[in-house]
Amino acid sequence: MRVSTSEAAVRERLTRALRERDAEIADRWVELQLEQALLGTDISEAELREEADALIDALVPGLESGAPVDRVVTSNSGLQEAVVRLSMRRARGGATPTVTSLAVLALKEALLKAVQRETRDAEELFASAVFINRLLDVAGALSFETYVEGREEIIRRQSQQLMELSTPVVRLWRQVLAVPLIGTLDTARTQVVMENLLQAIQDHEALVAIVDITGVPTVDTAVAQHLMQTVNAVRLMGADCVISGVRPSIAQTIAQLGIDLSAILTRATLADALAAAIKLIDGPGPDGDDGEGR
Amino acid sequence: MTAPRPAGVPILRLGDVLVTGLLNELDDGAAIAFTEELTERISAEGARGVLIDISRLEIIDSFVARTLMELTTVARLLGARVIVAGMRPPVAITLVELGIELVGVETALNPEQGLAALGWRQAQQSVEGSRRGAAR
Amino acid sequence: MALPGESALASWGRAVPTSAEEGAPAPSAHVVRTEEDLLTVRHAVRAATVEVGFGLVDQTRVVTAASELARNAYVHGGGGTVTIEYPRRPGARGLRLVVKDDGPGIADLDAALTDGFTTGSGLGHGLGGARRLMDEFTVQTGPGEGTVVTATRWTAR
Numbered sequence: 265m266r267v268s269t270s271e272a273a274v275r276e277r278l279t280r281a282l283r284e285r286d287a288e289i290a291d292r293w294v295e296l297q298l299e300q301a302l303l304g305t306d307i308s309e310a311e312l313r314e315e316a317d318a319l320i321d322a323l324v325p326g327l328e329s330g331a332p333v334d335r336v337v338t339s340n341s342g343l344q345e346a347v348v349r350l351s352m353r354r355a356r357g358g359a360t361p362t363v364t365s366l367a368v369l370a371l372k373e374a375l376l377k378a379v380q381r382e383t384r385d386a387e388e389l390f391a392s393a394v395f396i397n398r399l400l401d402v403a404g405a406l407s408f409e410t411y412v413e414g415r416e417e418i419i420r421r422q423s424q425q426l427m428e429l430s431t432p433v434v435r436l437w438r439q440v441l442a443v444p445l446i447g448t449l450d451t452a453r454t455q456v457v458m459e460n461l462l463q464a465i466q467d468h469e470a471l472v473a474i475v476d477i478t479g480v481p482t483v484d485t486a487v488a489q490h491l492m493q494t495v496n497a498v499r500l501m502g503a504d505c506v507i508s509g510v511r512p513s514i515a516q517t518i519a520q521l522g523i524d525l526s527a528i529l530t531r532a533t534l535a536d537a538l539a540a541a542i543k544l545i546d547g548p549g550p551d552g553d554d555g556e557g558r
Numbered sequence: 559m560t561a562p563r564p565a566g567v568p569i570l571r572l573g574d575v576l577v578t579g580l581l582n583e584l585d586d587g588a589a590i591a592f593t594e595e596l597t598e599r600i601s602a603e604g605a606r607g608v609l610i611d612i613s614r615l616e617i618i619d620s621f622v623a624r625t626l627m628e629l630t631t632v633a634r635l636l637g638a639r640v641i642v643a644g645m646r647p648p649v650a651i652t653l654v655e656l657g658i659e660l661v662g663v664e665t666a667l668n669p670e671q672g673l674a675a676l677g678w679r680q681a682q683q684s685v686e687g688s689r690r691g692a693a694r
Numbered sequence: 695m696a697l698p699g700e701s702a703l704a705s706w707g708r709a710v711p712t713s714a715e716e717g718a719p720a721p722s723a724h725v726v727r728t729e730e731d732l733l734t735v736r737h738a739v740r741a742a743t744v745e746v747g748f749g750l751v752d753q754t755r756v757v758t759a760a761s762e763l764a765r766n767a768y769v770h771g772g773g774g775t776v777t778i779e780y781p782r783r784p785g786a787r788g789l790r791l792v793v794k795d796d797g798p799g800i801a802d803l804d805a806a807l808t809d810g811f812t813t814g815s816g817l818g819h820g821l822g823g824a825r826r827l828m829d830e831f832t833v834q835t836g837p838g839e840g841t842v843v844t845a846t847r848w849t850a851r
Binding site for chain 3: 583585586587616617618619620621646647648649651652655656657658
């Protein structure tokens with residue numbers, strides 16, 4: 265009985281402090297974050313203040329809802345959103361997850377300080393500290409969770425974008441497409457290249473596809489095999505494939521590894537490959553040889 | 559399953575070229591019957607070229623691939639050139655990953671280009687013109 | 695080879711839902727006795743790939759692998775069963791094919807798995823090809839023991 269009365273009293277005191285001393289709490293919280301260097305990112309003081317105001321504003325209705333202290337943050341949508349938004353912003357800004365949740369937890373100190381201004385009673389202060397801890401530990405955990413989710417989402421999106429961006433299919437000439445490959449050619453990448461290239465061949469009714477490997481640092485057996493797969497898939501579609509950008513060092517490696525690329529038309533530069541491609545399209549003669557390199 | 563039965567796949571004749579297509583619901587028996595019927599038609603009609611439209615095939619497994627390769631070899635022995643046209647991108651990717659190269663089988667992007675490669679270029683141009691010009 | 699899954703094999707031929715997977719469709723078993731059954735299996739696997747949410751290329755990979763494996767069971771194993779399962783793991787859904795026959799088994803598994811890659815002849819077992827189309831692939835076999843192939847593809851790797 266005494267305990268619950270005291271918790272209600274603590275809750276009421278805290279709510280009143282939040283209402284009456286909101287500016288003071290926000291200032292102190294921003295100050296603490298700046299002092300403890302809990303940002304690791306270029307968030308301005310104005311932005312910090314904005315975040316602080318939003319969170320403190322949301323705490324009042326959260327406390328007044330009467331939810332159990334350790335469920336105040338998660339049961340109030342406004343409060344939850346304020347924590348999530350703050351954490352997401354830090355995640356995008358490149359702060360570490362630990363620093364981000366510590367920043368949220370620094371609010372504890374700011375809150376307790378405000379309560380301290382109202383009372384000097386040790387027992388009440390102790391009860392307030394316990395209450396504030398239980399209230400904001402949940403916010404810290406939520407912040408950490410949001411941060412990790414946010415980073416994961418960013419990483420997923422970026423790696424997908426990178427994959428798509430790094431395998432653009434461009435139309436060089438009527439019925440001639442090119443894929444400039446940059447970086448390595450592993451199994452996952454090969455699958456994306458093949459999918460994009462073959463779809464583009466069908467869409468453009470292309471007759472020749474040039475795969476440019478100028479930007480591929482090394483060609484080992486695995487990369488050569490992936491190139492062969494790509495060439496074979498293009499041929500199955502009924503188009504021809506030319507590989508360009510074969511540098512002398514890569515040609516040597518290919519020879520040393522004993523990889524047989526003899527069935528594939530290769531050229532040193534993209535320009536040479538385009539010339540070869542146009543020749544393939546125009547055809548060597550009016551009939552007969554259709555230019556298939558088999 | 560050894561008795562020949564109708565393939566259920568129409569084989570049309572355009573001059574000295576036979577034009578046909580494979581449907582997705584091809585089972586083994588139908589594939590064998592199709593091969594036999596096509597072989598007989600090539601021989602009986604002295605066809606010089608065969609165009610097989612495979613744009614409706616949703617998958618090509620090793621059995622269908624082998625059927626196509628055998629058909630190409632047999633046709634060549636009988637003096638006809640086979641072009642397989644219209645393979646779907648997912649089918650081409652899967653075949654390559656499966657490790658099947660369709661050795662000796664000529665391919666074309668679509669039936670029009672396949673026909674052009676088989677010597678139907680002039681005729682098609684005179685009928686409706688060709689937006690691809692002198693392609694192939 | 696050893697058969698650690700003896701108890702699991704007892705449930706063959708019946709569609710036994712794995713209760714642990716909430717929301718995942720129940721596995722379905724399909725008998726392969728005739729050529730027509732091969733088409734039925736292909737249809738069922740195609741529908742399952744759509745259900746799992748695979749893209750068009752992955753659908754084609756899985757259906758092609760199923761076709762190869764089912765044909766193996768039909769040609770080399772004298773018929774068998776194809777069971778479609780829907781495994782889950784964090785962040786990904788999967789489709790698992792369990793293809794079983796009571797045929798003579800495969801004496802030289804390594805040879806069967808490498809067969810056909812370079813020749814592309816379409817002869818042999820087609821096992822190596824099917825393995826390249828799936829993310830996970832295991833074979834339990836031995837002379838006189840029949841063959842169980844378990845092959846899984848995931849929506850994200």
